[in-house]
Amino acid sequence: MTDVPVLQVDEISVSLSGRQVLDHVSFDVRGGEFTGLIGSNGVGKTTLLRTILGLQRPDSGRVLVSGMPLSPRSRSLGYVPQKIVVDPDVPMRARDFVALGLDAHRYGLTRRSPQQRELVERILHDVDAERFADNRLGSLSGGEQQRVFIAHALISQPKLLLLDEPLANLDPRSVQDIVALLHRVARGYGVAILLSAHEMNALLPVMDRIVYLTGGRAASGTTDEVIRSDVLSQLYGHHVDVLQLHGRVLVVAEPGQDNQDIPQHPTLTLG
Ligand SMILES: Nc1ncnc2c1ncn2[C@@H]1O[C@H](COP(=O)(O)OP(=O)(O)OP(=O)(O)O)[C@@H](O)[C@H]1O
Ligand SMILES: [Mg+2]
Numbered sequence: 001m002t003d004v005p006v007l008q009v010d011e012i013s014v015s016l017s018g019r020q021v022l023d024h025v026s027f028d029v030r031g032g033e034f035t036g037l038i039g040s041n042g043v044g045k046t047t048l049l050r051t052i053l054g055l056q057r058p059d060s061g062r063v064l065v066s067g068m069p070l071s072p073r074s075r076s077l078g079y080v081p082q083k084i085v086v087d088p089d090v091p092m093r094a095r096d097f098v099a100l101g102l103d104a105h106r107y108g109l110t111r112r113s114p115q116q117r118e119l120v121e122r123i124l125h126d127v128d129a130e131r132f133a134d135n136r137l138g139s140l141s142g143g144e145q146q147r148v149f150i151a152h153a154l155i156s157q158p159k160l161l162l163l164d165e166p167l168a169n170l171d172p173r174s175v176q177d178i179v180a181l182l183h184r185v186a187r188g189y190g191v192a193i194l195l196s197a198h199e200m201n202a203l204l205p206v207m208d209r210i211v212y213l214t215g216g217r218a219a220s221g222t223t224d225e226v227i228r229s230d231v232l233s234q235l236y237g238h239h240v241d242v243l244q245l246h247g248r249v250l251v252v253a254e255p256g257q258d259n260q261d262i263p264q265h266p267t268l269t270l271g
Contacts, residue, residue: 012061023216039213078153082164088138143174
């Protein structure tokens, strides 16, 4: 681990169709850290991840990866996008899709070396996907596909893995499994993780840091530093309370405030 952050997001502003989506957003991610990018639907999580990847040009600000501007075809970043639609009829095994991650920076077919084949097997094992590795990718459940997508992104051994809402559409048990898996592989592979989600509670046990996004602006730090009434009230521009209940966190606005931008939480059962 070096002192240079693996990712520096420095005063990034982005407008889309004339509307400012991100307004001077700044934060760092250090080697091996797990960072949650938390915000409601439409606050700009995907836009921020696409800007980090160089797929969206910012109006101003800069992104540095290991202290350098991102170069085309950089192997430093792995990416699991929000929307991956797999036709069930595509004749590709999960194993083949993972191996394709080795060719992310090349065109054409490549003959696999024994070392590469070994790497595919190791990663399938590490994400616990061996049992369905020979099934068609499109026939797998959402949770199984998510493991394969993570393996696909990990196999080029990036320094930073960006995951856009990988927990959406999973049941609570699968959410727990995928979070635990990501925590384990982040430690095992020494890869930093930046994961977007609209709900933070499942991530509280594993997050080293949080980037909380609302109204185009971000607050970042440890969860203790950010998930506080004073910090979030300033970010929202109106008073919000942070309630802690059985190890879960709930951000609530006073009645009459526009609550639309507050990430939705599952119903809490009291008593
Ligand atoms: N290409 C585009 N042109 C115009 N507006 C866009 C474009 N892409 C996204 N937007 C708008 O920018 C805002 C941020 O979108 P973005 O997809 O980054 O949000 P998000 O936080 O990822 O939301 P979700 O949780 O629903 O995935 C939204 O209001 C969206 O409609
Ligand atoms: Mg999104």
